[in-house]
Amino acid sequence: MKKFILIAATAFVSMASFASVDPITGKVLEAFRTEFASAKNVQWKSLDDAGLYQATFSFRNTELSAFYDAEGSLVATARYIDKASLPIMVAKAIQEKYPEHVMKNVIEHIANGSTTYHVTLHGVKSSMIVSASPAGNLSVFKKIKNKL
Template sequence: MKKLIAILSIATLLIANSTFAKDSKSISNQKVMDTFNEEFVGASDVTWYTSDSKDSYVARFTIKETKVTAHFDKHGNLLATSRYISDSDLPLPVITRLMNRYPNENIRNIVEYTVSGQVSYVITLENTTQWKVVKAHPGGALSIMQKLRKA
């Protein structure tokens, strides 16, 4: 199972790298740069990626010791962000519902997604026989996105 997760992670990275070309520390689209500098003051270790058509831009960076990914369109609009968070960063309704619904599961990782101002969380849970990928909303609503049986 760990091999499967590693393979899926590598495949995702390869697909992302083939879709977006690395464009170093800055880009020529001033609208995107202005939005980035306004939204993410204090960002460091910024790496930019662009689509071949220069229609979309992705910035990967660190802010307040957190790794963040931000997606922009060519007009400088911030489309979405994602970041890894810890369980202590989850809203109380989410962590409470997770503990009640999945008492024998361990949280392996949590990714917080923000799209058009709407926040959601993708949480990977593990027990002795399987992995579960659960989507959560700040109010506590949970839905299973995927289940993987351990080999």
């Protein structure tokens, strides 16, 4: 299950191209329609490596992604949030640990009742995606050296 969640988070963070699936039918579509009945502009993608389906859509004036397994179980949700909406402990921990980096994007990822924040940071020498718990525990999810 952790592998599925990690792949789902990676898919949302990197926005890599995946095979389009249109239309989704059966248990997945039924579960989605029950959970997000008022969703608009729904686009589906298949995350073949993880056996998941990703729906990206507008819901209550917010763009969301929801990840479902083949049985129609909601595995995770993710959405972009404003930097100012980060929990104080997360913002403080990032500022203290990575003062030379600028915060660009923040994704709030919810799976199994737990929330994780994926924060894209840009610096002169490197850029990275840092994962953070609401309490401010940080780990580097992905690091990229910048070309000089």
